[in-house]
Amino acid sequence: MTDSGSPTVVLVHGAFADASSYARVIPELIARGLDVVAPAVPNRSLLGDADYIATLVRRIPGPVVLVGHSYGGAVITVAGAEDNVRALVYLAGYALEEGESLGELQGRFPDSDLAKALVYAPFPVEGSSTPGTDVSVEIDRFPAIFAADVDPRLASVLAVSQRPLAAQAFSEKAPVAAWKTKPSWGLVASSDHTINPDVERYGYRRAGMTTIEVDSSHLVMLAHPRRVTELIVEAVRATAR
Template sequence: MTLAPTIVLVHGAFADASSWHPVIERLLADGHRVAAPPVAGRSLTADADAVRGFVERIDGPVLLAGHSYGGAVITVAGTADNVIGLVYVSGYALEEGESLGQLQGGFPDSALAAHLLYTPAPAEPGTEPGTDVWVDPATFPEIFAAGVDPRTAQALAVSQRPLSAAAFGEPATVAAWKTRPGWGIVSAADHTINPEVERFGYRRAALRSVVEIDAPHLVMHTHPAEVAAVLTGALAELS
């Protein structure tokens, strides 16, 4: 018996797996197998290794989707043998050897850049302390969670997870889109990532199809049906 594919949803920076909840509810209601692992946000390589290990423990094929920083994570983790496709959702499609900072640096800053906070990160014994990056909670609802219910946006602001500053400069060790078919969603009203960064990465990766949605960064909250449709449409093409 051939197992149905599992849709694995990888969240981005300043968020957790609950950012996918509106989409997960729709996918589960339609009978799909779904998983949404945590991403620590400490290191691109370590995050990708953790997601790859998670994927490899799944029986059967996997459609791997990544939102925002999660796009960079699936770019590296997507070489797992059971990954049959990649879906980028308002995400970074990095080239091998390229970092988030390098890709973003080729385009004007988004509104997010002026609303980031930096704090010392706890250090492991024997190591130097690093730096954690956060979105200013006061402007998080407007910049990161635009279009989301205001009460939900405020809750997301105070429960956000930081991203290590080192992750911005860490190059991708591989680009899975070179060996896996891919699909993309551009959030055309994104204030967190310049939409041109998304468009450029998707064109370079020669994704099979790209959908533009007039949506903010958290398109999974504001347009969950459309996001779910891209995921299920990718599965249909792969079947």
């Protein structure tokens, strides 16, 4: 990657998924001559995950456009405060206010279908005798809730290869809201059964984002990769030197 003036696109995945959720978008961005980074987010805590992404962003020479899907939207809300971040793109994501947690934002609206399909399991925390709690989605219910318009064979693979999110991430408050100082774009997945679409609309409207709506399940990057690519490219073009 070189500091050519064209931003590097950093794709931040969400809970219950990994960077492969961008598998249909990455080739589209590369074909447009963009540098792309799609890291594996630890999904252990909002503050820790945001620090991880911020550290990665600082290592990139030149400007960055941060893209966050779902929980990844909360992560880029914090990590996006880095000096070289030029823009934020939210995909069916959480746009937190400063001092707000995921739980607080979600609590303003009726639960989605996800709420009754969550599975909780302990995991060991290094240096602590108290285990953490991993949150995932019931395998049998994952396709309908998360990926209703994705190829069923792929959805079944995604269901058994989830990357859980630690419950701690739901209660941590965002220390900063980068959308207050960075231009932002938001995509509402209007047929989302993972996040109530009104949560997305509310966060985007509050932030004054440029917003579009796509009739899509939560995994809009796999269901509608071209539309997602177009939105990212719009943000890149608007912020490139």
